[in-house]
Amino acid sequence: MLEDELDLVKKTKDGEVEAFGLLYDHYLPKIYKFVLVKVGRREEAEDLTHQAFLKAWQNISKYEYKGYSFGSWLYRIARNTVYDYYRQAKSELGIEDADNLGLLIVESDIEHETEKRIALGRIVKHLKKLKGVEEDVLIMRFVNDMPIKEVAATLGKSEGAIKLIQNRAIKSLKGLISQEA
Amino acid sequence: MNEDRIIKLISGLKTLSPNAEFAAKSRNIILSSPRKAGGGFALTPKTVLTRIFDMSLSLALMSALVIAVLSGVGLIFGRSASQPQALNNSITNEANAAIKDINVHLNNVQYFSQEATKTNAVLKAAAGTPSTYSGQATSTSPTQSSSTNQNIDNLINQAAQ
CATH class of the missing domain: 1.10.10.10 (Winged helix-like DNA-binding domain superfamily/Winged helix DNA-binding domain)
Structure with a gap:
């Protein structure tokens, strides 16, 4: 949890746009990684991550601290966004695409030696x-x-x-x- | 492969990171987009109850309105359906009353006519002279002369001689 997270949330609610900018900067890499591993494609991951942050921005007045952080709230939004995407796009994803998801991520995002890349690709594929x-x-x-x-x-x-x-x-x-x- | 090795492999995905261009563009779009005023409602027991109450109230008012409208329509149709019959009845009653009046008047006329004839006959018989009533109009006519007028003329002539 970000140190002054609640303060930033309050400032955002009060209309300070840049306060949400700081929350965005902090949580974007985490939410993006979560979404990318879930969907397996960079373009979809970028779209869904953007959607999740946009929803959070538009509905931040609904967020109240009740024991879980703003980050948890963001993850919930991102998770729901991914599940909505799966519900809509499931029929469009072929078996081959699903099998290659892990390799696609690894090949395009991680600069490792080939052996390690393949191992990571397998892990992502099995995670799915x-x-x-x-x-x-x-x-x-x-x-x-x-x-x-x-x-x-x-x-x-x-x-x-x-x-x-x-x-x-x-x-x-x-x-x-x-x-x- | 042991569990630690699996966890280490999964941890290798930490190196994934968003494209800087995407991050900047997305950030600008989000921060320049409008926020929802009021923000709808969060799913807390209080807000859910409030929503349910609001919805119930709205539904109740809506139902009352629908019932009122339907009752009104029913009344209007009910009236319009029974109105011609009532109108017919009242017209018939009025016509019957008028016919009764006319009959009474006709009876009166007939009665008075018969009485007049009878009286005339009685008077004729009693006087043995034509009815003065029937000749009254002509007696006053300047173009006709009665026996009285003839007598007066004769007397005037004699006086003149």
């Missing part, structure tokens, strides 16, 4: 085979470094439930990788 909530937990925990408490607040679950989901997701991922090998 997990349940939605399992994928969300792994991205939030290990890509965005969110503490369990914040993940729990964002997903509306208890901390214990998040720990269970995380363990189950890692085991499932391990199983998928073993099968492939």
Whole structure:
């Protein structure tokens, strides 16, 4: 959580545009990573990230601090935006596209040696085979470094439930990788 | 592959980052777009209850309005349907009353006519002379002469001789 986050939210509500600009600068990389790993394509990720921040900007007067941060609220918006996108675009995504999502991300965004790129591509591809909530937990925990408490607040679950989901997701991922090998 | 290795691999995705051009463009668009005034409502029990109450009130008022309109229409159609019958009844009643009056008057005329004839006959019989009533109009005529006038003429002639 950003140190003066609540103050920035208050200033935004009071009409200070640049206060939201600071929130945007802080959260954009996190939300973008979350969305990109979820959808697998840069263009869609940019569109959906923009939509999520636009919704947050337009509806910031609805946000009230009730134990979870502004960031958690943003993740919720981004998550809903991604799910809406999937509902609309599912029929348009072919099986080949889904299989290549991981490689597409890695090839276009990460400059690593080939072997590591392929390994990351596989991970992303297998992440997409997990349940939605399992994928969300792994991205939030290990890509965005969110503490369990914040993940729990964002997903509306208890901390214990998040720990269970995380363990189950890692085991499932391990199983998928073993099968492939 | 152990779990730590998997977590390390997932963590490798941290290096993903948004394009700087996209970030700047998106930021400008968002900050220059208008915000919703009032911001709708958040899903808290209080706002949900308020919304439900507002909706119920609106629905109740709407229902009352619809009922009032339908009742009004019903009344109008009800009246317009029964009106011709009522109108016919009142016209018939008025016509019947008028006919009764006319009949009474006709009866009176007939009665008085019969009485006049009877009286005339009685007077004729009693006087043995033509009815003065019937000759009254002509007796005053300057072009006709009665026996009285003839007598007066004779007397005037004798006096003149």
